[in-house]
Amino acid sequence: MLLTDNDLQALWLTVRLASMVTAILFILGTPIAWWLTRSKAWWKGPVGALVALPLVLPPSVLGFYLLLAMGPHGPVGYLSKALGLGMLPFSFWGLVLGSVFYSLPFMVQPLQNAFEAIGERPLEVAATLRASPLDAFFTVVAPQTLPGFLTAGILTFAHTVGEFGVVLMIGGNIPGVTRVASIQIYNHVEALEYADAHRLAAVMLIFSFLVLLVLYGWRPAPKKA
Amino acid sequence: MADIAARFRLDWPGFALDVDLALPGSGVTALFGHSGSGKTTLLRCIAGLERAPQGFLSVNGEVWQNEKHWLPTYKRPLGYVFQEPSLFGHLTVLGNLRYGMRRVSEHRIGLDRAIELLGIGHLLQRKPERLSGGERQRVGIARALAVSPRILLLDEPLAALDIKRKQEILPYLDHLHDELKIPVLYVSHSPDEVARLADHLVVLDNGRALANGPLAETLTRLDLPIRLGEDAGTVLEARIGQFDREWRLARVDFAGGSLWTRDRDLPVGSKVRVRVLARDVSLAQTHPGQSSIQNVLRGRIDAIADDEHPGLALVRVQIGESILIARLTKRAAAELHVSPGQEMWVQVKSVALIE
Numbered sequence A: 001m002l003l004t005d006n007d008l009q010a011l012w013l014t015v016r017l018a019s020m021v022t023a024i025l026f027i028l029g030t031p032i033a034w035w036l037t038r039s040k041a042w043w044k045g046p047v048g049a050l051v052a053l054p055l056v057l058p059p060s061v062l063g064f065y066l067l068l069a070m071g072p073h074g075p076v077g078y079l080s081k082a083l084g085l086g087m088l089p090f091s092f093w094g095l096v097l098g099s100v101f102y103s104l105p106f107m108v109q110p111l112q113n114a115f116e117a118i119g120e121r122p123l124e125v126a127a128t129l130r131a132s133p134l135d136a137f138f139t140v141v142a143p144q145t146l147p148g149f150l151t152a153g154i155l156t157f158a159h160t161v162g163e164f165g166v167v168l169m170i171g172g173n174i175p176g177v178t179r180v181a182s183i184q185i186y187n188h189v190e191a192l193e194y195a196d197a198h199r200l201a202a203v204m205l206i207f208s209f210l211v212l213l214v215l216y217g218w219r220p221a222p223k224k225a
Numbered sequence B: 001m002a003d004i005a006a007r008f009r010l011d012w013p014g015f016a017l018d019v020d021l022a023l024p025g026s027g028v029t030a031l032f033g034h035s036g037s038g039k040t041t042l043l044r045c046i047a048g049l050e051r052a053p054q055g056f057l058s059v060n061g062e063v064w065q066n067e068k069h070w071l072p073t074y075k076r077p078l079g080y081v082f083q084e085p086s087l088f089g090h091l092t093v094l095g096n097l098r099y100g101m102r103r104v105s106e107h108r109i110g111l112d113r114a115i116e117l118l119g120i121g122h123l124l125q126r127k128p129e130r131l132s133g134g135e136r137q138r139v140g141i142a143r144a145l146a147v148s149p150r151i152l153l154l155d156e157p158l159a160a161l162d163i164k165r166k167q168e169i170l171p172y173l174d175h176l177h178d179e180l181k182i183p184v185l186y187v188s189h190s191p192d193e194v195a196r197l198a199d200h201l202v203v204l205d206n207g208r209a210l211a212n213g214p215l216a217e218t219l220t221r222l223d224l225p226i227r228l229g230e231d232a233g234t235v236l237e238a239r240i241g242q243f244d245r246e247w248r249l250a251r252v253d254f255a256g257g258s259l260w261t262r263d264r265d266l267p268v269g270s271k272v273r274v275r276v277l278a279r280d281v282s283l284a285q286t287h288p289g290q291s292s293i294q295n296v297l298r299g300r301i302d303a304i305a306d307d308e309h310p311g312l313a314l315v316r317v318q319i320g321e322s323i324l325i326a327r328l329t330k331r332a333a334a335e336l337h338v339s340p341g342q343e344m345w346v347q348v349k350s351v352a353l354i355e
Helices: A005-038 A044-056 A059-070 A075-082 A092-118 A121-128 A133-144 A146-161 A165-170 A181-190 A194-217 B039-047 B093-101 B111-118 B133-145 B163-179 B191-197 B215-219 B330-335
Strands: B004-012 B015-023 B028-032 B054-059 B062-065 B078-081 B151-155 B184-188 B200-205 B208-214 B233-244 B249-254 B257-262 B271-277 B281-284 B295-306 B312-319 B322-329 B343-348 B352-354
Touching: A005 A044, A005 A092, A005 A146, A005 A181, A005 A194, A044 A059, A044 A092, A059 A075, A059 A092, A059 A165, A092 A133, A092 A146, A092 A165, A121 A133, A121 B078, A133 A146, A146 A194, A165 A181, A181 A194, B004 B039, B015 B039, B015 B200, B015 B208, B028 B039, B028 B191, B039 B054, B039 B078, B039 B151, B039 B184, B078 B133, B093 B111, B093 B133, B111 B133, B111 B163, B133 B151, B133 B163, B163 B191, B184 B191, B191 B271, B191 B352, B200 B215, B208 B215, B215 B233, B215 B322, B233 B257, B233 B322, B249 B271, B257 B271, B257 B295, B257 B352, B281 B312, B281 B322, B295 B322, B312 B330, B312 B343, B322 B330, B322 B343
Parallel strands: B028 B184, B028 B200, B078 B151, B151 B184
Antiparallel strands: B004 B015, B004 B054, B054 B062, B200 B208, B233 B249, B233 B271, B249 B257, B271 B352, B281 B343, B295 B312, B295 B343, B312 B322
8 A cells, every 4th residue: 555544544534524514515605605696785795705715815814813713712612612512623623614714715606606697587487487485596596506516516625625724723733633634745744754745745636636627627518598 | 446456666776667557357468668668667566576665466356565565476376478588498398387387286277288378299308498589488488377377477578589480479479368368468569569469558658657548549549649650550359251352352340340451361250450550541531532542431530639740640530439540741631621520531551460
């Protein structure tokens, strides 16, 4: 076997983290994207900017604030303690929470673009055919924006896999708990284990390329109504 | 008591709608006007696609909107046809038809009937992208019918189509007119479509209703600034009375007289509509005798009014129970001493058989 047990453990943890974050963001990001598409409220702009913030913010800055929030004196920390969940920093669930924030725009923006592209008409048609708004979302909007959902899911997953700064700030480097692949590569380099770093880096490189290949190589023809 | 009562006030930047209408609960009511007149907005208010802050709407006894209560579109038993067919691209034709039908409990019209009325049986397995524009719109109409609506709303269903496609769909709309028992509201800016399909006419301009009444009565009102331009005229309900096989002509009889027109191979006795444009009607003091215009009727001048152009007048002539409109120059009207109550000869140069 080319990869060490520690490497495999780190990869498996990375996959678990990315899957969990993608699943959570599908549930969380879809209504946010829908609201951003449809709302006429004045605070739509600020919310949109907030959602996009992780695109430009250095991950260490985001990680720093999350660390404070999740700490014993932060609001999230109080909440997690009160709920009996213990402290989140340096735990898997802390990583999940951090990654949800970090990857939020990668879920919301493709979805928002897809929702905007189909316009209001399909919803109006569905309403005249007796479909309630929720019904219309699942039977008309979702099927018509399926490519948008796929793009959003793939981007979110891939982006979470590639995360480093936030993990380092709030998760540290605990094997099997918070030591994801990108951290493991860092460890190899720190220890001057360049051969190990090479192997794991190659895995990440190939994975990232394949993901983008799927995204850009497979594009269904746009459907006309 | 009106079968449909619709009262809406709406203030948008640059546009206001202010109507209070009583409409018949059966037959086709045309909402006619130029673009920007508010006809589509009115239809959308009736459908609940727009929400007029102040309004009242009741359809055949059911209140859909009042001060306290506003029924969302998906709870209104209506069928709606958009200007563009707006079929669901991810479903087949059959999937589109079933979409609404599955969501209603009442199946008065039913899928088979809707498919038959619009002649789309051979298209059911196709995806919308593989249909022509005319076929798409027929599916759109069938889809609206398949929910067994209590009222059918059509928003310029032919406007996006070329002449050929229009001709393809119009016969199906005639069928609806003849066979459906439900009221139909038909938004249009085309005098041809109104003349062919409507029983009742509402003329809208700048967000207000200028006129609201039975078709022939409304078309022949001279006090209305109905800007039909060259299309000013009237529509008569008639029956085919006789053929002249040698000359390929048909006689159409209306209440008050009859007119000869080109034979369109319709059997004797069939109900038709004839459209007589004001520009094709002229008046004479004495019987014109030998003339290429062979439709000559006796009528009584009913009213005279200014036309759009200052040199022209519109004259309303009573022929039996029917009314024709003639367009003449004001000079001709003065020289002929055209005045209300006077009996004159009415020459009709051309008659359009519609339907």
